Amino acid sequence: MEKKIIGIVFGGRSGEYEVSLLSAASVIRAIDKTKFDLVYIGIDKEGQWYLVPKAYKQEEGGKVREITADLIEDGSWLKAAAKIIPGDIKGLVDFALPVMHGPYCEDGKIQGFFEMLDIPYGGCGVLASAAAMDKLTAKDIFRQHGIPVCADEAVTRSDMASDKEGVLDRIEKSLGYPCFVKPANMGSSVGVSKASDRKALEDALTLALEFDRRIIVEEFVNCRELETGIMGNDYPEAAAVGEILPSAEFYDYEAKYLSSGASKICIPADISEETREQLRTLAVKAYQAIDGEGFARVDFFIDKDTEKIYLNEINTIPGFTKFSMFPMLWEEAGVSYAQTIERIIELGYERYNIKNSR
Numbered sequence: 049m050e051k052k053i054i055g056i057v058f059g060g061r062s063g064e065y066e067v068s069l070l071s072a073a074s075v076i077r078a079i080d081k082t083k084f085d086l087v088y089i090g091i092d093k094e095g096q097w098y099l100v101p102k103a104y105k106q107e108e109g110g111k112v113r114e115i116t117a118d119l120i121e122d123g124s125w126l127k128a129a130a131k132i133i134p135g136d137i138k139g140l141v142d143f144a145l146p147v148m149h150g151p152y153c154e155d156g157k158i159q160g161f162f163e164m165l166d167i168p169y170g171g172c173g174v175l176a177s178a179a180a181m182d183k184l185t186a187k188d189i190f191r192q193h194g195i196p197v198c199a200d201e202a203v204t205r206s207d208m209a210s211d212k213e214g215v216l217d218r219i220e221k222s223l224g225y226p227c228f229v230k231p232a233n234m235g236s237s238v239g240v241s242k243a244s245d246r247k248a249l250e251d252a253l254t255l256a257l258e259f260d261r262r263i264i265v266e267e268f269v270n271c272r273e274l275e276t277g278i279m280g281n282d283y284p285e286a287a288a289v290g291e292i293l294p295s296a297e298f299y300d301y302e303a304k305y306l307s308s309g310a311s312k313i314c315i316p317a318d319i320s321e322e323t324r325e326q327l328r329t330l331a332v333k334a335y336q337a338i339d340g341e342g343f344a345r346v347d348f349f350i351d352k353d354t355e356k357i358y359l360n361e362i363n364t365i366p367g368f369t370k371f372s373m374f375p376m377l378w379e380e381a382g383v384s385y386a387q388t389i390e391r392i393i394e395l396g397y398e399r400y401n402i403k404n405s406r
């Protein structure tokens with residue numbers, strides 16, 4: 049079989065631009081280059097698309113090494129890259145592998161763009177991506193499917209403008225304190241805060257409104273955080289279950305990406321066999337409920353006091369460095385990092401071929 053050209057698409061117009069660079073560099077280093085040729089497509093923070101040329105470095109002893117991944121990782125790729133029109137990728141790649149997170153990247157928008165260009169791509173399609181990114185919509189779908197989620201209230205910008213005190217009363221009455229305030233459509237804990245009184249709640253709502261016009265306020269769950277990875281189209285399978293041991297009070301942006309090494313992940317999670325199977329079954333069910341394809345990471349809360357399980361969220365393009373939870377959960381299940389990447393490409397082709405044979 050001729051080698052397919054995989055376009056590694058990274059960067060993007062989201063707060064998780066830097067995380068994407070780390071994920072993409074890791075994927076580039078690990079992907080099996082005897083099976084795939086690579087083309088690097090970068091998107092800067094303004095949304096401009098670039099073709100990144102392959103870069104080489106002469107090492108002592110005359111050895112020449114491709115160092116594109118290093119330049120992507122440290123952000124200097126932009127200096128050497130040539131602007132392209134987004135649609136140009138149709139002629140540059142056989143397959144697009146978006147390794148990027150957050151709005152415009154993980155929420156169905158770029159997926160829709162690949163669909164329009166008729167390019168096969170890795171990961172969830174438009175519907176699953178958009179549904180998973182919107183915390184209010186995702187939880188509505190989970191409830192419809194009998195998947196347990198914690199109690200919440202929806203608040204819109206117009207609710208706040210027309211009756212702020214009424215909104216605060218409603219939340220106090222139904223959820224109480226502390227509660228968690230999050231923009232409906234963000235990621236990486238951006239704009240997320242925990243509120244312990246009325247003043248803090250008002251401030252948290254105001255902050256969250258800077259990021260989205262719809263907000264979700266949730267009851268506070270004093271919880272352990274457990275996650276599993278799913279891969280598959282029609283027959284999704286769950287990987288091992290891992291636990292996040294956050295360094296900060298909650299798993300915020302700082303704890304996730306900045307204070308590196310401070311938050312620990314524990315694989316496999318120290319839970320009973322019964323709980324593990326429950327989580328893996330629920331994760332597959334939730335993935336199917338949003339019409340997941342390719343892969344996703346499914347995140348749970350387990351209440352420390354009652355041991356009740358809640359589905360927190362599905363991330364359709366989870367962190368993807370070699371040391372990120374998703375690939376490590378598959379390593380634990382016997383699938384290497386390189387094999388995970390290859391499987392995601394296979395699943396993207398499978399979906400594309402089925403669609404095109406109809």
Ligand SMILES: Nc1ncnc2c1ncn2[C@@H]1O[C@H](COP(=O)(O)OP(=O)(O)O)[C@@H](O)[C@H]1O
Pocket residue numbers: 198228230234235236237238240266267268269270271273294298299300360361
């Ligand atoms: N209802 C909640 N109760 C307790 N902690 C929460 C709650 N919601 C979120 N958190 C904490 O905040 C973190 C980020 O929230 P999450 O909903 O996962 O948003 P993001 O999409 O930014 O990852 C979680 O990993 C968890 O530590």
Ligand SMILES: [Mg+2]
Pocket residue numbers: 236347361
């Ligand atoms: Mg999360």
